[in-house]
Amino acid sequence: MAKKQSILVIDDEEAIRRSLDRILTFEGYKVVLASNGTLGLNLALQEEPDLVLLDIKMPKMDGLEVLQTMIQQGTQAPVVMISGHGTVQTAVEATKLGAFEFLEKPLDRDRLLLVVRNALERKGLQDENRELRQEVSERHQMIGQNHMLNGLKERIDRVAPTNATVLICGESGTGKELMARRLHQMSGRRGRFVQVNCAAIPQDLIESELFGHVKGAFTGAVENQAGKFQLADKGTIFLDEIGDMTLKTQAKVLRALQESEIEPVGAGKTIAVDVRVISATNKRLEELISQGEFREDLYYRLNVVPLESVPLDLRRDDIPALIEHFAQRFAAENNLPQPDFSAHALKKLCQRTYKGNIRELKNLVERMAILGEDYVLDDDAANKALASPVDFGIYETLKEFKEDTERKFLIAKLRQFEGNISRTAEAIQTPRSNLYKKLEHYTINVERDLAD
Ligand SMILES: Nc1ncnc2c1ncn2[C@@H]1O[C@H](COP(=O)(O)OP(=O)(O)OP(=O)(O)O)[C@@H](O)[C@H]1O
Ligand SMILES: [Mg+2]
Structure with missing residues (x-):
């Protein structure tokens, strides 16, 4: 069920508060009442209501003053002024200051509800727009200072x-x-x-x-x-x-x-x-x-x-910022704590080449965040991630895909068996001679390629 919309009524006249409370509660709104300007202002700032109905003529702090302070403090709720006899001029002024609309006493029920609905609708649209703008600008940020x-x-x-x-x-x-x-x-x-x-x-x-x-x-x-x-x-x-x-x-x-x-x-x-x-x-x-x-x-x-566009290889100095950005975004979008990558893993990410450019880096960071236990990346997860193909889109031909994947697979397995050819060959169920042939084909050097 949708959350009830809340309306704050600020009026010093008890009869008005009671009647507004009755009408608005009946219509399904949550109503909060305040009997003077100071109290009302505090509630407006603390409770963040969706709408404020504000009487103009009140002892001590009057409606106009409350309105001005609310605007200064950046309150989001639209404000509808309630004007009694003799304060219509002030009400008009209030709309110039930023009040949404004004209602005249005696209050007419139908007009009241119409104005309330309009004001809430506008608030809804504004909220939506604000969220949308923020979302769009965050999602489409171009990270980097290169x-x-x-x-x-x-x-x-x-x-x-x-x-x-x-x-x-x-x-x-x-x-x-x-x-x-x-x-x-x-x-x-x-x-x-x-x-x-x-x-x-x-x-x-x-x-x-x-x-x-x-x-x-x-x-x-x-x-x-x-x-x-x-x-x-x-x-x-x-x-x-x-x-x-x-x-x-x-x-x-x-x-x-x-x-x-x-x-x-x-x-x-x-x-x-x-x-x-x-x-x-x-x-x-x-x-x-x-x-x-x-x-x-x-x-x-x-x-x-x-x-x-700039290839990642020409802006490698942006890699750390991109890693941070993708890790943060991934965590936020999935409601997870931000992964805390080890210095070793970060170093590896910064030294690696990215044929698939930023997309490959992004996929890799996300994969590491998922694979890492407790979302803390250890070297094992990094190796696993680095050893598997990241994004099929980066490969143009079947041959390129097969060879690149095979090469990474072999390195990962050799690493697992600490460079022992016999044990690796046995584990991946291929003759030793074949493994040697592959190492030669892919110019994998056990000494060099298996070191960190
Ligand atoms: N500067 C950047 N900051 C943050 N994210 C970026 C940046 N550049 C690219 N990305 C992200 O990298 C991914 C790939 O970017 P995008 O889809 O725009 O690339 P593309 O050049 O259109 O790729 P393709 O040619 O494969 O379609 C997207 O997820 C995008 O959000
Ligand atoms: Mg594209």
């Missing part, structure tokens, strides 16, 4: 409010999506941030995904459906993995960009949209162009402002 990253952040913040089309290039896991979200967040555009993963949508559906379709346009189109471009109206569309778009779709996207309008599949007419386009890729589009797989004219349209 000079290249700082330069990049500055560029992002400079282009964000311009509506310019941005193309983000860079290796996998380097924060391209994060950059796109920051661009939208700082853009001031009121619409939504809509993401399209061009690689994940089947090619025969991508046109309808992007531009929508009308009922009956194709088998399965049972209803009119808006496309991503329409959903992103007045906002931002993020075309991720743009290098994976077919030439046919590229032509349609080009047209949408040129004309600022789109044509839903089967509609036979176009719709104007106001969309800011950000695209991203980890492929070299120039190469795709020379191979005839990417349209040059589209490339120029998308690449008005190019931004390049």
Whole structure:
């Protein structure tokens, strides 16, 4: 059941307090009563009610003074002033100061409830917005102080409010999506941030995904459906993995960009949209162009402002801060105490290479937090985590995946048996000769690779 909303009534007249208490309690609100301004102010600050009903004319501390102090102290609750005969002028002033609304005595029950509902609704929206903003900005923070990253952040913040089309290039896991979200967040555009993963949508559906379709346009189109471009109206569309778009779709996207309008599949007419386009890729589009797989004219349209993400290898000084950030976030999101990584494990994390960039580092930190007993990472857990593949996405080919995994597996097992080839071979059930062959193939040196 939802928590009862609480209303604080501050009025020196007992009859008014009693009648408000009766009406509001009957409506299901939790009511707190205060018979003077000082008491009311204390309750407002301590109890954090959802709404305050505040009488203007009271002995000693009057309503206006209470209101001013509440605002100064940063109280979140909306305040509805109650004005008696002769204080309407003051009530109007109070709304200028920040009161939500005022009610005149004698109080009318229906108007009272209407104003109360409106005020609470606005408070709800404000709370939600505040939480959302905080959540968004925390989740999409770009952690790091490296000079290249700082330069990049500055560029992002400079282009964000311009509506310019941005193309983000860079290796996998380097924060391209994060950059796109920051661009939208700082853009001031009121619409939504809509993401399209061009690689994940089947090619025969991508046109309808992007531009929508009308009922009956194709088998399965049972209803009119808006496309991503329409959903992103007045906002931002993020075309991720743009290098994976077919030439046919590229032509349609080009047209949408040129004309600022789109044509839903089967509609036979176009719709104007106001969309800011950000695209991203980890492929070299120039190469795709020379191979005839990417349209040059589209490339120029998308690449008005190019931004390049920074590979983790070029900002290794940020690794400690990133570890701290991911550990903290993981703990907070899972309601766990923050893992206390050993100095040894931290050193290892800082020295390691990350082909999968920040994503690989993040996954590793989370894995360590889970594997570590009592969420304190010991070296054993670190070894286990380091010995297993972190993110399948970092591998391009099956061969690369198999070899990398096999190599890590062999090192971990050899470590377990302290470099003893016979015992290791026996444990992993392979002939010694084969293990030797593998060590040679992977250039694993027992002396060197097994030392910490
Ligand atoms: N500077 C940063 N600070 C904190 N977290 C980051 C940072 N950069 C990236 N991340 C995190 O790393 C992960 C990978 O980032 P993101 O998805 O943005 O990368 P990407 O470049 O889009 O990767 P891909 O090409 O594989 O799609 C995400 O969880 C993201 O939140
Ligand atoms: Mg991405």
